[in-house]
Amino acid sequence: MTVLYIALGLFLLALVLFWQSGRQRREAGLPGGRVIYTDTRTWGPVEKPLYFAELGLTGKPDYLVERKDRIIPVEVKSGHAPEAPYDSHIFQLASYCLLVDKTYGKRPPYGIIHYTNRDFAVDYTPELESNLLDLLIEMRRDEYRSSVPRSHEDVARCARCGFQTACDQRLV
Ligand code: SF4
Numbered sequence: 001m002t003v004l005y006i007a008l009g010l011f012l013l014a015l016v017l018f019w020q021s022g023r024q025r026r027e028a029g030l031p032g033g034r035v036i037y038t039d040t041r042t043w044g045p046v047e048k049p050l051y052f053a054e055l056g057l058t059g060k061p062d063y064l065v066e067r068k069d070r071i072i073p074v075e076v077k078s079g080h081a082p083e084a085p086y087d088s089h090i091f092q093l094a095s096y097c098l099l100v101d102k103t104y105g106k107r108p109p110y111g112i113i114h115y116t117n118r119d120f121a122v123d124y125t126p127e128l129e130s131n132l133l134d135l136l137i138e139m140r141r142d143e144y145r146s147s148v149p150r151s152h153e154d155v156a157r158c159a160r161c162g163f164q165t166a167c168d169q170r171l172v
Pocket residue numbers: 018150157158159161162163164167168169170171
């Protein structure tokens with residue numbers, strides 16, 4: 001069963017990546033993220049995926065930081081930081097914030113996206129949570145559609161995409 005939950009979580013995250021580019025940050029009301037300094041010595045790896053049955057949502061943040069009775073999820077990205085975090089990264093982090101809230105009963109005020117050269121704190125606002133829940137509902141609905149249109153014109157993204165060989169809408 002655990003494997004099923006992990007697979008479902010990975011599938012949902014893949015769909016988030018697929019969805020993200022067509023969404024305008026301002027329309028979605030996404031927070032931009034603020035640059036912060038982080039002390040990586042306080043980061044603790046996460047042993048098991050977090051799971052919230054009501055939404056069938058599972059995910060495993062790279063790290064959790066316990067600080068002043070708060071639990072802050074950290075998502076580590078291998079590339080250099082963009083000007084502001086990508087929408088897909090923000091939604092992924094928001095899903096971890098939601099999972100931390102539901103698992104530990106402590107709502108994270110923000111999460112951290114760690115790029116190789118810079119860290120961003122992204123506030124987990126009620127608006128971001130609402131956008132995430134809307135997105136999850138849309139994704140669930142689209143699971144039953146035979147085809148979901150590509151949401152971007154980014155050739156480079158398709159070139160990096162792990163679904164490229166199976167995708168009939170790839171740009172490369
Ligand atoms: S190949 Fe391109 S269009 Fe297809 S899923 Fe990947 S990023 Fe999206």
